[in-house]
Amino acid sequence: MRLCVEHLDWRVHGHRLLDDISLTVDAGETFGLVGPNGSGKTTLLRVLAGLRRPKTGRVLADGRPMQGMRRHEIARLMAFVEQQADTLDRLEVHQAVALGRTPFLTPLRPWSARDEAIVARALADVGLTPLANRLWHTLSGGERQRVHIARALAQQPRALLLDEPTNHLDIRHQLSILRLVRRLPITVVIALHDLDQAMDCDRIGVMDGGRLVAIGPPREVLTPDRLLRTFGVHAEVLEIPGDSRPFLRFRHAR
Numbered sequence: 001m002r003l004c005v006e007h008l009d010w011r012v013h014g015h016r017l018l019d020d021i022s023l024t025v026d027a028g029e030t031f032g033l034v035g036p037n038g039s040g041k042t043t044l045l046r047v048l049a050g051l052r053r054p055k056t057g058r059v060l061a062d063g064r065p066m067q068g069m070r071r072h073e074i075a076r077l078m079a080f081v082e083q084q085a086d087t088l089d090r091l092e093v094h095q096a097v098a099l100g101r102t103p104f105l106t107p108l109r110p111w112s113a114r115d116e117a118i119v120a121r122a123l124a125d126v127g128l129t130p131l132a133n134r135l136w137h138t139l140s141g142g143e144r145q146r147v148h149i150a151r152a153l154a155q156q157p158r159a160l161l162l163d164e165p166t167n168h169l170d171i172r173h174q175l176s177i178l179r180l181v182r183r184l185p186i187t188v189v190i191a192l193h194d195l196d197q198a199m200d201c202d203r204i205g206v207m208d209g210g211r212l213v214a215i216g217p218p219r220e221v222l223t224p225d226r227l228l229r230t231f232g233v234h235a236e237v238l239e240i241p242g243d244s245r246p247f248l249r250f251r252h253a254r
């Protein structure tokens with residue numbers, strides 16, 4: 001699904017949280033959002049997810065304005081893994097993941113073996129099959145985060161929005177979630193703080209003070225000059241023989 005953002009503005013009490021954002025994410029593309037704390041990544045993702053209705057500008061999903069869509073309809077198209085996800089206290093893990101199927105259930109199309117299979121697959125994809133019957137509140141932070149990702153996968157969305165999905169995960173689960181996300185044939189917009197992980201995206205958008213200050217392939221965007229200007233750090237771009245992408249090394253800018 002192609003996501004198109006046109007001249008988006010978002011203001012709260014005179015502060016411009018989003019400042020004239022225009023962006024197109026192509027069908028199947030993995031688009032990384034990076035930027036310092038408070039630069040507007042979460043705000044932009046929430047608008048893309050239809051949780052905030054912009055007063056100025058619009059968001060189009062495959063050419064259709066999202067403003068006119070009902071929440072239910074949006075949920076059949078896209079899934080959102082939030083930075084601060086809600087609590088699912090009294091649910092078992094498989095029930096929490098099954099919530100991802102809700103937008104597709106109707107009296108004429110009740111819960112079926114197919115839904116069961118989709119949930120089982122989503123649990124397996126995030127490595128939670130052994131914990132399927134555990135109560136959500138007994139899980140660790142990283143396990144909880146993987147439940148939220150599994151719920152989004154169970155939605156079988158055409159676009160997946162992820163807000164720092166790896167921040168609680170151990171390194172092995174970080175890599176496996178990122179690999180999983182990259183292999184999904186759907187449109188992905190993912191906010192990341194780890195700029196080395198962002199290097200693996202098809203394109204990156206850099207946010208700074210509510211504006212998208214750079215968009216393009218990671219190598220073209222994450223330059224030492226950009227990293228100094230936006231993040232205030234010195235960076236070196238290290239090419240490692242045999243590796244297809246460079247690595248970044250940072251130093252505090254005095």
Ligand SMILES: Nc1ncnc2c1ncn2[C@@H]1O[C@H](COP(=O)(O)OP(=O)(O)OP(=O)(O)O)[C@@H](O)[C@H]1O
Nearest residue numbers: 012015017035036037038039040041042043044083
């Ligand atoms: N309802 C609100 N009222 C006032 N300010 C807000 C509101 N929501 C967000 N902000 C401010 O908007 C700015 C952007 O917030 P946002 O959460 O989008 O940043 P972010 O890029 O996701 O940051 P982080 O990397 O810390 O997650 C922040 O300065 C935040 O304090």
Ligand SMILES: [Mg+2]
Nearest residue numbers: 041042083163
């Ligand atoms: Mg955020």
